Amino acid sequence: MASSADDDSLQNLILGLLFGLIALVIFLLVGIVIWHKGHSAKPAKSGGAPVAAMVAPAAAAVPPIAVVTETVTVTIPDGASVNVGANGVVAFYFATGSADLAPGAAEALAAVIKGVQGGRKAVISGYHDTTGDAAVNEQLAKKRAEMVRDVLTGLGVPAAKVDLQKPGETAGSGNNAEARRVEVKLVD
Template sequence: MSDQDDDVQKYALGAVAFVVALVVAGVIGLAASRVLHAPKAAGPSNASATTPAETSAVERIYFEVGQDSLPADAIDVLNRVAEAARSSGGTVLISGFHDASGDAAANADLAKRRAQRVQHALEANGVTADHLQLSKPAVTTGDGDTKAARRVELRLQ
């Protein structure tokens, strides 16, 4: 009977080893999936570094006071959004923001021009016009950060 008991123990240990191997493989697969789909770390730029492929993720480009020219640090954001839009085929919603101080019409026009600059940059980066949607300029509300009033937000939908 001891030979039979040894065989049963070998099969039982083999089954346990198989289950442990499956669990380890699952954990490694989950970790690899999270690494591949994790947001990229932000560099020393004024733009946030989130993953545009996520519907709720928002990329931001901050502009200088009274300017509609793209800042140098916008290139990384534009490249990420363009890549995500081209690969997913989704639509990029482009929203310009301004604050409530000064002339409302001039502020809205500046926010619109900023959003259009971003739109043209994405088109130049291979995103077709039918995958870009401009929203009406919006007034910034919040903690009073003046930088927030000079932004364009990009959301991949």
């Protein structure tokens, strides 16, 4: 029996380290994007002309920087992927038996953060496929939703702006790969 407990604690340690590494990579990517945007927005030095005089006329006619007009999907091997939809729903797809976010999740997380900064609230719901034990799948769906919530709050989203909501039916629609997902709906 001691061997089984040792195996479980070793597995938990490895999973904890893996989640920490994934969170670190996501933080790094988001930090680089934020740093890059902050540095690329600085105006060039002028030859003595006031910067406000150079920026003011252009600032009045600046169109929105980005408008989501189509769905962008990034597919990662092993079934994990991300889908940023134009309808205010961001979907994180997971590999079988895993609660690890796809490596391409930084862009989707940034879309959610931008929505929350714009005054919206993130409602997170976890779904699972229909293979295997239903109770285990339901716990895995909850764990996946908590992972997305924890990453968002770790990236500075206020906990009051994030709501975990268990759907009425946790078994997701579509094929098994589409069913293993966490949906983040941005609501007013």
